[in-house]
Amino acid sequence: MVLHTTINGQAVVADVDPSISLAMFLREKLFLTGTKIGCGKGECGACTVIMDGKAVTSCIIPVMRADGANIITIEGVAKTPTQLHPIQEEFIQQGAIQCGFCTPGMIMSAKALLDKNNDPTVAEVREALGGNLCRCTGYVNIEKAVFAAAERMRKGE
Ligand code: FES
Ligand code: FES
Numbered sequence: 001m002v003l004h005t006t007i008n009g010q011a012v013v014a015d016v017d018p019s020i021s022l023a024m025f026l027r028e029k030l031f032l033t034g035t036k037i038g039c040g041k042g043e044c045g046a047c048t049v050i051m052d053g054k055a056v057t058s059c060i061i062p063v064m065r066a067d068g069a070n071i072i073t074i075e076g077v078a079k080t081p082t083q084l085h086p087i088q089e090e091f092i093q094q095g096a097i098q099c100g101f102c103t104p105g106m107i108m109s110a111k112a113l114l115d116k117n118n119d120p121t122v123a124e125v126r127e128a129l130g131g132n133l134c135r136c137t138g139y140v141n142i143e144k145a146v147f148a149a150a151e152r153m154r155k156g157e
Helices: 022-029 086-093 103-116 122-128 141-152
Strands: 001-006 009-015 048-051 054-057 071-072
Touching: 001 048, 022 048, 054 103, 086 103, 086 141, 103 122, 103 141, 122 141
Parallel strands: 001 071
Antiparallel strands: 001 009, 048 054, 048 071
């Protein structure tokens, strides 16, 4: 089937096998391998992307659900090729990354939240990141990074 979608601001038209997931399409066809596949069952959040403004687990989204959609992946988050987004910078600054496998999904979930609400409560941050599992960091520094990024985004960064 022919898929028409927008990924990181670029129109994409592709002939796709409709049985594959959006995550597989991103990784295998477009080589956007920043989107990770962990569980493949919608349970770990490693594959999170933003689709039409909402964080979704792309491993359980059939690729044709992306038809007509606007998708942002981790590759589309940086402000410019040489300037990271404040969320990315704060994950680095606050030590919120260890092995890094969960990080793209965490950042996409955080971005989906902060794009709509840049002054979230602890409960709102925990709710937004609740579907993203991290085996390494213990989550404390991840929360710190989200709040530090929120503060910067409130200042217009
Ligand atoms: S890989 Fe998609 S939720 Fe785990
Ligand atoms: S940094 Fe290793 S899983 Fe989160």
